[in-house]
Amino acid sequence: VQLVESGGGLVQSGGSLRLSCAASGFTFSRFDMKWYRQAPGKERDLVAAISTNGGSTRYVDSVKGRFTISRDNAKNMVYLQMNNLKPEDTAVYYCNAVGLDSWGQGTQVTVSS
Numbered sequence: 883v884q885l886v887e888s889g890g891g892l893v894q895s896g897g898s899l900r901l902s903c904a905a906s907g908f909t910f911s912r913f914d915m916k917w918y919r920q921a922p923g924k925e926r927d928l929v930a931a932i933s934t935n936g937g938s939t940r941y942v943d944s945v946k947g948r949f950t951i952s953r954d955n956a957k958n959m960v961y962l963q964m965n966n967l968k969p970e971d972t973a974v975y976y977c978n979a980v981g982l983d984s985w986g987q988g989t990q991v992t993v994s995s
Contacts (some may be wrong), residue, residue: 883907883984885977890989893967901962902990903977911935911955914980917962919973920988926976930962944970967993 889901898945901917914933920926930941930951939951950963974988 883979883982884978885979885984885986886980886991887975887977890975892965892992892994895968895993895995896914897992897993898963898965899967901964901975901977901991903960903962903986904957905960905977905979906942908982910958913982915951915953915960916980917951917960918976918978919971919991920976921973924955929975931980932960952958961972964991967991969993 884906886904889899891899893899894971911934914931916931917929918926919929929945932951932953934938936953941949947950948966954958972991972993974990976985976988
């Protein structure tokens with residue numbers, strides 16, 4: 883199992899970023915996918931989740947209306963579109979396949995005020 887996150891960076895408050903996660907080593911289309919984030923000194927928290935066919939999504943309250951999770955099963959990719967970013971969104975972001983205990987290196991998102 884390999885998960886490779888990308889797309890992070892430094893952005894001003896109110897800006898946007900699109901995170902990508904490339905998955906390999908498992909049958910991607912059979913697994914729900916999630917995005918998590920971990921801020922310095924804090925636990926890793928769930929941000930968003932998407933079902934196998936993309937028909938169902940859910941979000942933590944703090945990102946509802948600002949973040950959108952999506953997936954492309956043909957490309958084994960999952961995405962997180964992040965709009966109207968806030969300083970409290972600063973964290974390392976990770977993707978995960980539900981039920982598989984495998985994590986990538988994450989991608990750093992830093993939002994300046």
